[in-house]
Amino acid sequence: MIYLKMDDLPPFTHTSVDSIPAVHARVTAKFHSHTTRPIEYRLKQLRALYWGIKDEEPALYEALKLDLGKSSYESYLAEISWVLNDIIFMSKNLERFMKDEKAEDTALTNLPLRPRIRKDPLGAVLVIGAYNFPIQLSLGPFIGAISAGCTAVLKPSENAPNAARIMQHIISNSLDPEGYQVVQGAIPETTALLALKWDKIFYTGNAAVGTIIAKKAAETLTPVVLELGGRNPAIVTKNADPRLAARRLLWAKLHNAGQVCVSQNYIIIDRQILGAFLLQIEAALKEFQPKGAEGNSDYSKIINERQWLRLKKMLDSTRGKVLLGGKTDQASLLFETTVVQVNDHDDPLLTDESFGPLIPILPVDDLDAAIRAANEIHATPLGIYPFGTKAETDKILNQTRSGGASVNDGFFHASIPTLEFGGVGDSGTGSYRGRASFECFSHRRAVTTTPGWMEGLLSVRYPPYTDAKFKRFKGMSETKPGFDRNGKTTGGWLWWVLGLGGKTTKGAGLRYAVLIALVAVVRGMGKGRL
Incomplete structure (x- = not known):
């Protein structure tokens, strides 16, 4: 060919x-x-x-x-x-x-x-x-x-x-x-x-x-x-594995030079683990790009000059401190993966979606502070990425919202083709992928097909409306709640038929007769006799 x-x-x-x-x-x-x-x-x-x-x-x-x-x-x-x-x-x-x-x-x-x-x-x-x-x-x-x-x-x-x-x-x-x-x-x-x-x-x-x-x-x-898109947070707790978190979140920003709507926009991290995490992200960057961004043919460029200038403006306007990276080249549209430590929620790197290789890091005192920060900066991101113990990551999922989530990873959920993908709130509406x-x-x-033989049963719906028809219709249509006035489960009509919902056996014969009749009806329907 x-x-x-x-x-x-x-x-x-x-x-x-x-x-x-x-x-x-x-x-x-x-x-x-x-x-x-x-x-x-x-x-x-x-x-x-x-x-x-x-x-x-x-x-x-x-x-x-x-x-x-x-x-x-x-x-x-x-x-x-x-x-x-x-x-x-x-x-x-x-x-x-x-x-x-x-x-x-x-x-x-x-x-x-x-x-x-x-x-x-x-x-x-x-x-x-x-x-x-x-x-x-x-x-x-x-x-x-x-x-x-x-x-x-x-x-x-x-x-x-x-x-x-x-x-x-x-x-x-x-x-x-x-x-x-x-x-x-x-x-x-x-x-x-x-x-x-x-x-x-x-x-x-x-x-x-x-x-x-x-x-x-x-x-x-x-x-x-x-x-x-979405200002998607990653949350790294004090009990997270710093090497694992650093490698996985760095990969998420290296992929397509960070031009991924579902990658983390910023990382909220417990102060107790900040030092170890920074050492690991520096080591991972050297491993992934031993010749730097300029010498790495696998590293993408920014799509066009307009987007490159937008990212450069964001980097120049931050009040944070650049810890890693920061090299840029307008002619080639290169933008190095750049780690920045920020100290307040309203830093431009947090309030705006970078859609590029910027990694702002916000240290906090504890997990509750991390969750508050995530909800205050953007309550409905496209994705959220918790790193920590099961109890910690469950707490994060229980107390935040997002279109999707990857626990202990960066946007892995978005790579599963049979998982529904979509946003929530202002990160989007509707979903797709797979089914x-x-x-x-x-x-x-919605479709129904009403057989002709049901006309006798349906006569109850035709005017004139009489008390007898009203009583009959209520008997046909009213569903038992399955719970009493105190909210206690009673089991519904099947319990009544089997005699499990009452305190005595009174009416057991009637219940048994009703059960036999129901079984006969269902069998007749299955054999096309009705």
Whole structure:
């Protein structure tokens, strides 16, 4: 096979704003043709996308190197293998995900109606990707949309133009062009897309743009998933292993030069362990980058000059003390991993999301102070990373909120493809990954089927309403609470039938007769005799 190179592709060009309504109309019409609903169609698209990605793997490595300076190792680890495995997982489980679900704990009188949940595709959806993981954060939700039977338009980040180019090539050459399209561009093109009515919008990025998207979507009552960033805390207790914590949190900041929405934004640490932790993080940095950041080809660059200048401004404005790192180079967009000790909650390195290789460390007196600081700085981060004993980490989880958490590690939970991923509060709304990606783009449609033979039983609901009908209806519909006035559990109707809820055996014969009748009814339903 002759592999594609980035030079073989046309340059990055913005989609004409005037053509965007036609793109929207095209994918909407395809959805309403109902051809995307059968599992055969969905599997065909997923399998074609798999081989489209697999065949262009070298070009994907090249694109990610050009855009972010990513090594092939990181590109495979967090981008290419991620989406390939997502497709395989969906292909294996799609039939199971699509099956109707029986309603849970339904009343006996409702069983003949076969109450169930269908999984219907939402429709034509819009996916807006991010630049830091341009393949994973674009194609990940896109795979969910295909699996759910939706049609979709992808708007990749313009800040990673080479990744955007190769994704457009793969989608155009692999998928049904009537159902799946790519729109390239920046603010004007995104604005044009948001002016249209979608059945769902999926956005990954920062909170400022997320707010704009949510407001625009509200105008047309369009549901949104917002995967945003967060000032994520790591908390290192006095009983934590300093070497383990230092190595794992340093790795989380070295990965993609810290341009990871779910990596720790700062570290809160007990003063008793601060010295040992700093020695270990210095040793780990020398081990991971023996030639420094400049001599390490595995270390990514900052995406563009604007983001580099933002990070430099943050570093220059801190009132803290730089302990490690601090080297920067604007020409090459290098930004060394930099450890800074800060002393107050309102330091710019804590109040703002760095989204880069800055590691501010805030010493505190004890665990309670650490938890208070985490909740005061940002009450709803995307992730939280407690290090310590089980009792300590459990206390942290019990007294904080976050979209996800990795105990004794940096964002490991986000690397498990079958765990739901999403934020809470202002770090995002909605979730995806694994089965959740299918559910994200599906509507759980409640369905019942009322058989004709039930008309006699249903006559109680028809006017005129009499006292006799009211009494009968209450007898049919009222559910026993299963607890008394003092809140003590009584066991419900089954206990009454079995005679376990009373103090005497009075009425045991009646209970037994009711139980036999219920068994007969259920057996008759199972054999289709009712």
